[in-house]
Amino acid sequence: MTMQLDVERIKKDFPILDVGVRGHRLVYLDSAASSQKPQAVLDAMTRYYETTHANVHRGVYAIAEEATRLFEEARAKVAAFIGAPSPRGVVFTKNVTEGINLVAQSWGRANLRPGDAVLLTEIEHHANLVPWLMLKEWLGIELRYIPLGEEGQLDLSDLDRLVDGVKLVGLTAMSNVLGTLPPVRRIADAAHAAGAVVLVDAAQYVPHLVTDVAELGADFVGLTAHKMLGPTGIGVLWGRESLLDEMPPFLGGGEMIRDVRLDGFTPNELPWKFEAGTPPIAEAVGLGAAVDYLSGLGMESVRAHEIELTAYALRTLTERFGDDIVIHGPAEPGMRGGVVSFSFKDLHPHDVSQVLDEWGVCVRAGHHCAKPLMRRLGVGATARASFYVYNDEADVDALADALDKTSDLFA
Amino acid sequence: MTMQLDVERIKKDFPILDVGVRGHRLVYLDSAASSQKPQAVLDAMTRYYETTHANVHRGVYAIAEEATRLFEEARAKVAAFIGAPSPRGVVFTKNVTEGINLVAQSWGRANLRPGDAVLLTEIEHHANLVPWLMLKEWLGIELRYIPLGEEGQLDLSDLDRLVDGVKLVGLTAMSNVLGTLPPVRRIADAAHAAGAVVLVDAAQYVPHLVTDVAELGADFVGLTAHKMLGPTGIGVLWGRESLLDEMPPFLGGGEMIRDVRLDGFTPNELPWKFEAGTPPIAEAVGLGAAVDYLSGLGMESVRAHEIELTAYALRTLTERFGDDIVIHGPAEPGMRGGVVSFSFKDLHPHDVSQVLDEWGVCVRAGHHCAKPLMRRLGVGATARASFYVYNDEADVDALADALDKTSDLFA
Amino acid sequence: MPGLEDLYREIILDHYRNPRNRGELPSPPAYRVEGFNPLCGDEIVVYLDVSEDGRVVDLRISGQGCSISQSSASMMSSAVKGKTVDEARSLIRAFKAMMSIHEQRLDADGQPEDAVIEEPGVKLGDLEALQGVVKFPVRIKCATLSWNTLQQGLDEADQAAPSPA
């Protein structure tokens, strides 16, 4: 069933990979920050604007009907892609960050009281920390954290105690720094047994693995289009409909209402209740095309390719640089995503990334919006190479070659 | 100075206007809902994705630097376009609705106490009603409204009493139903004299008139790109920096922080403090291109063209349909925007719009997200034709001809 | 592309021009239920008199809306008046089944998940004229507005009624 990805052909689908940088081909290894876009996604958006753009859910004329149809079709595509039982639970947001804030502010304010506890993990992205830190300030809730353990894995030895009495458990399904794939289902089961609701930040997970919200055991799942071949400006929050139905609105305005009077309003039904104002219409169409593209490749194949490539990268970097390189996160490629954070000699990641760029190799340097994790790892920053469907072994070799040059410069 | 718009040439810049509908040319008269996009805007976004997409404000490699530069350049273009003193006060949102919610939730929660009053108007769009109705529910604030007076104008006779003691005055700079251009400056001056802060919903104003935030006398100004030739998925909230600086964050996540610890965080400086998560990057680039396009036409010319076309429309419709048509809003074209809401015979706007569509004429039918105003006008819905730079007298004639056919069908 | 003649059949225009059972009923005892179409602002009020033995003895419609919502309400009133609550409910199901083919398509990608539930034995009669609405997805909500409102009214009546033996 699982077909091998034809990366050479895939590369041709991505116009940016044809663009040279300083005389070198572009070796893009920063897909965990944002992926590149295939022609099909760009075409879908352009075609939308060129043939049928209009505001949605309002017009009775033909192009407005078609715009609405395309917009809602994109919602249905996303629902199918993540195994959601119906599009009603699929809310379009501007990015995953907004989706998590929606849960924190709408579900949180309605369900959390001073002293209530929320359980997160030490490996979260700021997107799944700051909204809760804000609630802590506003409501005085208690925050607990599942600690980082050995080899980039969460330490679950204390899970029963930690989860006891919490109202919500929020965790990432894949670390954007370590590539760790926490046992979401196991934690979700423990959370549900304790009566808590489970929010999964799947920003890094959905682009790279087969996603099934029921299998994850999640009540809320957030994703962001720009990391999965889609455009900027759109994300998705999926929620269990029974929860979403009970939640108060998040942002107020057009589209999310059933009726408005000068002294009050009635919210609309799902999913529109949470979509205030004109939604990202072209972006939804683009996301739909991205989902089609990924489905065309097959998510099993995407994952298999990444395991293979990550294995090659871990092997190559270790063989070529030995003790000069420290790679964070799980050592076993099958246990992690294609995100390779590393420290190189005593060089600062900024400098590493700067020199790599000279050779067309793009890696991210910094705290990756996970400062608490950085402190926990005892580093200020890391360099991070991350892979996607358009990367191959030649890209890993280019990275290693450019690391050699970096060595030379700072020798 | 004010050049006449060459609409024939402008039409050629908009690919969608080449697309036929049911064998007729597309007569798009729904720009108040969402405008069409010129090729230059689509090209700017495609070029961005095809040559330099990367996440912003993080990467040190060349394409990420270029993406960041383009993104911040777009911010500067918007600042210049609306006369903002600096880009620091220009916050990218997903639409104007989010911008108004930002003010209501961040400024509002920090500054409003139970019993405090906010003054709005009866002609507001839901986007500038529901966020305040939500605050009313949460905080128990009092809402007051400047009433609708004669000929679609606000009735300001009671302004002094209404504004007395209010903390914020929020009003639209152009009604999306009536085309009314309220005397924003006069109301803002009264508000400031009463110690209130002024929020202007300029969603319909910025696309059509020369905008200067200082001349408006506003403290906050919201706009939305898709109504001004830009893409969906992006809007702008401009705020006085001293106010924005003091406001607590709105959404939490990456980008909007300076530091994050497991027990707290420090917000970033302006404008990023209010931009949580990956921003709409390509959309900002598209908005920048839209601003360039409009500046190229000249906003004085845009406004002059719209006055002329609106005058022609009011004249034509009245002459041809006499008492069969009731046009809402100011009668004087120079006192209103190019938004013509009308009731036609005793036909329901839905039916009117449906039949017009048969002839390629796109008008909006409904409550235009202004239900309180509809009730005030004593109608359930109106049909609305709205004009922009690509419309001309032939489009108005097509509307009138199609209204004739509508008459026939329901005769 | 569907033409206007699919939408505006003569019988629809007739019910629009001459709506049946227009008016109000004193409430209580009648049930009074409001329905909104949030997208276009249409509002409908259904007044419902249900007898002790579960029959819709009277039904009136007020509110305002487009030709489709008004004629659908008018036809509904004629079809339902005098029927038992159970018969009214199967009529609702049959009508929504006729409409849902396309309502589904708005929500999913071409493949309706719930197959249309045929109500064997239920004759829609004149109401079949509204089938053309299915080709104009945005108008489906206009056509179903009064039916959803009726359904809500029947639910209220059921709850208020002494539970059936």
Add this chain to the structure above:
Amino acid sequence: MPGLEDLYREIILDHYRNPRNRGELPSPPAYRVEGFNPLCGDEIVVYLDVSEDGRVVDLRISGQGCSISQSSASMMSSAVKGKTVDEARSLIRAFKAMMSIHEQRLDADGQPEDAVIEEPGVKLGDLEALQGVVKFPVRIKCATLSWNTLQQGLDEADQAAPSPA
């Protein structure tokens, strides 16, 4: 396209490899000020001893960061140590003027609004090696981090000091 040799001048690499005035000072009496670069996570701590007569008698740097932020801090420490607070302030202005050419360009569209304020008579000396950073806009914040932190320290010292006669 600027090359790496514009960025990584030999003198910069030297200060990076052998940072001057690295360490801490007991605080109080020294002022201790932290600076963050939120974009990359660099943290710097500047310790500042200011004498009664307004002279920076000692200054130490701790924290961690990239070659640019570290060498800039190191050069700064050498340049500022022993100077009066006023002299230090004009050095800050001169350094930021050198950097701001480009920092402006990030904010506006090519036309810096504030002209660069030259500090006549201020010699930047070795610090001029950092001029190449201007061609790498993202790195400007690395170069200015320690200077902004110093400025904050001087402000604190000023506030604490008895107001000058």
